[in-house]
Amino acid sequence: MKTHSVCFPILATLALSVAVTRANVNNNTPRGVSPSNAKLYVPDSGSNWSCLDGSKTIPFSAVNDDYCDCVDGSDEPGTSACGTGRFYCANIGHTPSSIKTSRVNDGVCDEECCDGSDEYDGQTHCPNVCDEVGAKAREENDRIQSIQNEGARLRRGFIKYGKANKVSLTNELETLKGQVDKIQETLSDARAKLDVANEAQDAYLEGSKNEREAARKQQLEPIIQEQTKRLKYATEVRDMLRLTLQNLKEKHNKNYHDLAVKGTVSGFDEYIVAQGEKTETAQEDSDISSDRQFDALVDETSVVLRDIGTLHDLLDGMKRDYNTEYNDEAVLVAVKVTEDFEVTWDSSRLDFVDVEHLVLPEELAIDNPEAEKFKDETDLAQETFNDASEKQSKVQEGIRDIERKLNMDFGPDETFAQLVDNCFDFKDTEYTYSICLFGDANQSSHSSTHLGNFSGWEGDNYDIQMYTGGAKCWNGPERSVKLVMSCGTKTEIVSVAEPEKCEYLFKLQTPAVCPVPQDEAEDEGDAEEQEQQSVEGVQQEGEEHIQKHDEL
Amino acid sequence: MKSAQGRIKPSKRKTIIRSVLALGLALASVSAVKREDFKTCSQSGFCARNRAYADIAKENPQWASPFQLNPSSLRLNKGVLTGDLINVQEDKQPSDKPALAFELHLLDTDAARVRINERSPIHTRYDGVQDTVLVKPYGHATEGSYQKLGKDENGVLSIQYGAQSQNTVRISSAPFKIEFLVNGVPTVLLNDEGLLRFERLRNKEESKVEEEGEKQEDEASSDPLVEQKAGGNDIEIAIEKSEQEKKLEENLWEERFKEFTDSKPRGPESFGMDITFSGINHVYGIPEHATSLSLKATRGPDAPYTEPYRLYNLDVFEYEGDNPMALYGSVPFMLGHSKNSTAAVFWMNAAETWIDVEKSPEDKNGGILSWIKSKKAVHPTATKTHWISEAGVLDVFVFLGPTHRDIFRQYASLVGTTALPQAFSIAYHQCRWNYNNQNDVAEVDAGFDEHDIPYDVLWLDIEHTNGKRYFTWDEAKFPNPTEMQESLSSKGRKMVTIIDPHIKKDGDYHVSKEGAELDVYIKNKDGSSDFDGWCWPGSSQWIDFYNPKARDWWASQFSYDKYIGSTKSLFTWNDMNEPSVFSGPEITIPKDVIHYGNVEHRNVHNLYGTMFHSATAQGLAHRDETNQRPFVLSRAFFAGTQRFGAIWTGDNVASWEHLELASPILLTIGLSGIPFSGADVGGFFGNPDAELLTRWYQAGIYYPFFRAHAHLDSKRREPWLFGEPYTTQIREAIRTRYTLLPFWYTLFQEASVDGTPIIRPMFTEFPEDEAVFGMDDQYMVGDAILVKPVVKSAVVRSNVYFAGNEKWFDIKDYSVEQGPGFKDIDSPADKIPVYQRAGTIVPKRERPRRSSKAMENDPFTLVIALDSKGEASGRLYLDDGESFNYEKGDYILREFKVSKGVLSSRKVDEVASGKNSFAEKAGGLRIERLVILGATAPLKKVAVGDHTLEVNCSQFGGSYVCTVKEPQVTVGKDFDLSFA
Incomplete structure (x- = not known):
């Protein structure tokens, strides 16, 4: 980053530097002082000189005498005596630069001083490589320039798309919003009709309510009993697995650093955290109907079964990969529990699902043409209502989607609209990383780990995005991704690193951040025709390299 | 004794559920260290037996040691006294068992050595520690330099010795006891408490018969009739054995701890003895323990600890403070100090060793205080210690000083001084588990330059290897290690990679294969198959560094053509060398595995890490012909480690407590002969906040070994990552270390010559000031710099003790404090008190x-702090900082002195002959x-010769700070500079 300023000179500056360097050589400017500062290093009439901070006056001969006189270090621009100033390197053939005076005569040929002028004490010889370095830099500059030109061309396409897209989305939104009232009206009508039908049916049914409910209760009682038993059993098993994991967590030998064990313990921690977030609502209510009672039991059982599955997966993962040589007692206990569990569970699980999976039976039909009529009418009203409701949610969803896009910060010129929901992959030796811009980021090998959701831009430059709130790490934070963008002619991830555990750094090249010259950007009218052609190119190219989310 | 805890082996689900439920209910808050992974004294058979013996002795006011010297066997010849030592309790007839051999050696350094060994045991007792620990055969005191004073009326033999005949050793035959006196004052007493106990080697069969016989007696003893059987002449046997007496015979053979069994094929062979520091209330040393500098009592009423200090090199995860548990290293060296005397002992044994410390308010011998009791009414005190080792030979050196400087020199003459380090290695080291790849390394390196923070060395932990195969690289992450090192080297910087002693078992791994072919691995207890255990790489083997062939082969692995991708700027870190074995008892290797020469590991455990360290250093020194000094950091250590490189205090924690702990631990290690040590700055485990990290840097710059390190799971914490004001504060701290490098290097040279510690407890610089004897929260760097780290959060005032009657000058702003006494000093976030x-x-x-390399040609500043007489002195040592050429006299050593208004510089001790x-x-x-x-x-005028120099003075409190610009002198020539 730092070297960029050195390596890519602007030709005008270069020409200037040649001129001033000559001046530097010609007059008596002290060593290490840049031409622009030369006027500061002139003795007064008494051959004295004042430190630049005015703190002290010293003989001019004490400037660059390799002893630090001034508190601000300004008397030693050409030696390391103070070490706090800047040493100017003319770098003829390249671009002028400066280094900290602490790096003068330190035995290191500083890259910034390609002319070798920083090492003049005879201890270290630094050859002048400015011609070579300069040529390379110019070449590199040209290369960068061409990328930037092409990138800017592509970006103009992005901008055009973004702006056009915004207009069309706005229009679409208006259209949809225009439909809302009418759809709402239809829906209200349907609901009113449905209510009338329901009321009529209810009134008809009210007469036989007690009889039917008693029959229903009798019908469901054995099933409820059975389901209660199953729930109790499942809960016991779940609690046993929880205790096993809790014990593993507390008692396992951390000295072994067994990754399989660590993984299971961290998974258990995540489970516990998730568990805490769920609020316990299971309340016994004796008044509720047998149907609802049964439904509640089934729901609860399925929650417990899911827990058992989760806990077993954790234990099983460890069982498959743990290091058998460690003989860690806590691990051995957990493995044994898992094995025993698997044997017994495989057979007992049948009770829950396969053989006689309990389902809510149909209410015993009441054979009665009048009842049939009420039911038909209700069903019809229900269908009409459902259609209207579906239509409404479709429109609402469309509005939400457009509003989401319209509310997204695609940059001041809408550049990033082109990239929203585009996904990119990067493979390294172990993992495949993927990121959907403004969406989410994931890491996958045999299984997938969530690294975070788009949470915003960092800074004001529209070149760094943050994705946060990913899966929690063992003994660490929630995973997150910092996506850093640089100019390129193609949108692609060029590197993924994990500088510290669970905090990922993705580097993305994209035309979207290539600098667009100011005058062009503002003066769109003139460029209109030219752009018209390039936009097609951009979109084609865009489709070539942008992998749509669906394809993942 | 129940050493092995019951393992749960449930076979039915219900059982499991029940056991798990039970475990679940029993869950309590778990401390960081898993204490139950490590033995207590009662879980270590020999410790329990010897401690029980001490209990018996201490409970019996009539107790007398059953050991007696046979007076007629004593011979004194060429500084060595020999004789027969008999246990009158065991050896009913003098001919029953051969007597123990007793030796007392008087050394030419004024030290003394006492040895007790079995004569012709059924197996040879291991006596090889001296071959690796002692630097060279020492000389005995010559005839005439000591004087036999003959026996007194009690048959006590006295010998006077020492350069000034200041020392006397008195040998009492019955009961056996040795007293060392300095100028007539009893100072170190051996077996004064009568705790000497020596388990002779025996056959298991014979032992079984004995035990069974005893059991029968135990059972029978309730029957009064049987008492008659024992006969009237031996009452002891007839009396029912007390609980303590039973303990004396427990766990003699096979012993269990958790799921591990120690087969102990040779049975019991431990010994123990008490050593009393008479008239001395403070004892120090016996690292490594996370405890105070002045050792706390482990026995007696009000003793803060109940367990003895343990010396057994172990890999302890997240160790706790204020605890006598064993840690990574061991040095069985203890120093006692009082206002009037200083003495030390070195218990030369590398087997598991436990040491009890008891502070006695009453000293029956009186020590120095009885000598001066007529003058002062002070209660005499003593520190009684009890040393217990599992195997080997009782071999103890006694150093009587008279000053602690003499003791450090005497001790160092036996075990060696610190090797003069590579100059870069005393600068700042940047480490992390792990710098992930070459790009990461380049970015961290650039980060230091960008933030203008000096550093010298970048470290790579285990992840840099190909699957934890040492001497290899993960090629995906480090495709071009040579280029990487050269890039660092171009800025004068170095790299360190980790090399551990466990070798991954893998036929395709060249080191593993060669090791197998050369047959250099530690063997299982049967002595034939190779021991196989688990460590980072999984199934691994451990090199047997007791095998000379293994050491040479290991050293050869460091040549550039074997260690592919290494360059001359690459150095080494030896970790896990206790050795750490994940699958072993107490996370280390079983005691019954076999080393070269059929030596059981139990004899040499505490030395294993040092043998590895030494072979690695040898490898680096000989990898090319350029005569370069090695640099190797080790975690395990023993007496003598200082000859091979630096050590650090292992896996500490990012907590204020661990920052506080670092000072006493490092001071203790330093005074035990290993000055080149440090604690990981920032704390290894966990995440320090910016304040803790900054305070740790401010303290860490005054550690002899200065490295920041962090665990894999911790957040990044390179010095600039916390932003301002922290980056500036940390930069300032690290730069301060760099400005003081000439001073540090000079101290290392001094330590390399006479064994003086580099960071020093206050008591060594102010030996007569009782206020500092227990002080370990502030200390001295050399004799010149006082450091008081800030070890608590939000502390901006520190209570500093200014010792002596002279002034102290703040090294940053030159403000002045006058000693003696405590004073509250400002310690704002950007500084700690340093004077x-x-x-x-x-x-x-x-x-x-x-980097330090970039300072090589820089000029010097001398900071001269005048005392009340207007005098000051100091030294400067300089050499090329990297080769052994200093041994040929290629160095500069100057003594600077101010006296009577003249600053003089004189050459010291430079080898005159030959060209420098x-x-x-x-x-x-x-x-x-x-x-x-x-x-x-x-100062009005400062002149060198006729040349008057520019001088600027400003007043500061009651005195002046004067700066002389360009005094026109060099470090190569003598000069005299006058000021008035």
């Missing part, structure tokens, strides 16, 4: 540079500045 002592001269290099090519090259380096502190009036 230069009046009477000292500190050489510095003040130019900020990016270093002095020729570097002798012209200037002293660019003198800073004179403590002048009572502004």
